[in-house]
Amino acid sequence: MQTEYAIEFKHVSKIYNLKSKDKNHKESKRFYALKDINFQIPKGEVVGVLGTNGSGKSTMSIILAGISEIDDGEMIVNGEQSLIAINTGLNMQLTGMENIELKGALLGLSKKRIEEITEGVIEFAEIGDFLYQPVKKYSSGMKSRLGFSINLCLNPDILIVDEALSVGDKGFAQKCIDKMNELKDDGKTIIFISHSLTQVREFCQKAMWIEGGMLKEYGDIEEVCDHYAEYVEYYNALSNQEKNAERDRKFAKRIIKAEPGFWKRILDKLRFGK
Numbered sequence: 001m002q003t004e005y006a007i008e009f010k011h012v013s014k015i016y017n018l019k020s021k022d023k024n025h026k027e028s029k030r031f032y033a034l035k036d037i038n039f040q041i042p043k044g045e046v047v048g049v050l051g052t053n054g055s056g057k058s059t060m061s062i063i064l065a066g067i068s069e070i071d072d073g074e075m076i077v078n079g080e081q082s083l084i085a086i087n088t089g090l091n092m093q094l095t096g097m098e099n100i101e102l103k104g105a106l107l108g109l110s111k112k113r114i115e116e117i118t119e120g121v122i123e124f125a126e127i128g129d130f131l132y133q134p135v136k137k138y139s140s141g142m143k144s145r146l147g148f149s150i151n152l153c154l155n156p157d158i159l160i161v162d163e164a165l166s167v168g169d170k171g172f173a174q175k176c177i178d179k180m181n182e183l184k185d186d187g188k189t190i191i192f193i194s195h196s197l198t199q200v201r202e203f204c205q206k207a208m209w210i211e212g213g214m215l216k217e218y219g220d221i222e223e224v225c226d227h228y229a230e231y232v233e234y235y236n237a238l239s240n241q242e243k244n245a246e247r248d249r250k251f252a253k254r255i256i257k258a259e260p261g262f263w264k265r266i267l268d269k270l271r272f273g274k
């Protein structure tokens with residue numbers, strides 16, 4: 001039987017502009033936030049994403065969620081995806097309730113479905129009357145409760161969780177893990193981005209390690225986690241000077257040196273969506 005994929009990345013790259021240090025220097029450099037990423041995630045798989053700060057994990061999460069466009073390559077997503085992240089997805093001016101309605105409307109859900117989701121959120125988030133207050137008045141834990149609850153209650157085919165568990169209190173984090181386990185048992189695809197190797201080992205079936213914008217490893221959970229842990233240990237043992245050199249070395253590989261035809265390809269893609 002042919003494997004059905006929830007997500008396929010084919011030579012996916014994401015480019016960002018980097019402002020020049022020198023204020024008078026108009027030209028800005030371009031660099032790869034993600035560079036030539038290839039992988040296939042079968043439906044129903046739970047994948048942990050690891051990588052040191054700035055490696056490209058959040059960039060990947062917003063690309064996966066359809067919030068950010070790719071600059072090169074192709075991404076194929078089969079199913080409705082939903083992203084839970086610390087600072088995304090909530091409108092700060094609107095109340096919790098209005099945020100639920102807005103999200104429902106953007107997804108084109110029926111009034112009845114939005115009411116069901118609202119009931120689910122009231123029960124799951126446990127933020128009481130704060131649901132009728134603007135989100136800007138919430139604590140970060142309460143924002144996380146609301147964001148988590150909305151996205152979990154939407155029951156997406158593909159759930160992307162970006163470091164969101166680190167904000168809520170322990171009781172709520174456990175409640176989210178239990179709910180995520182339910183989704184896992186239901187055969188949903190979950191992409192779990194976390195700095196906690198313990199959480200990744202416990203919750204995921206496979207792991208992906210992104211470093212310096214590139215896919216370093218993707219496969220067996222224990223193997224990838226062990227290799228990542230070894231790297232973190234190696235990096236932490238470096239002197240500050242060595243750490244700087246390591247960062248510069250990684251960054252040098254991300255700066256774009258345009259080969260012939262590169263910019264034409266990017267521009268054509270922007271103009272014609274090719």
Ligand SMILES: Nc1ncnc2c1ncn2[C@@H]1O[C@H](COP(=O)(O)OP(=O)(O)OP(=O)(O)O)[C@@H](O)[C@H]1O
Pocket residue numbers: 016017018033051052053054055056057058059060
């Ligand atoms: N909007 C943006 N414009 C320019 N550069 C950006 C933008 N967003 C992210 N970057 C840069 O892209 C690189 C990847 O960032 P990203 O947030 O994806 O990393 P991360 O792996 O999620 O890091 P962390 O573990 O620190 O959250 C970083 O160098 C970051 O500074």
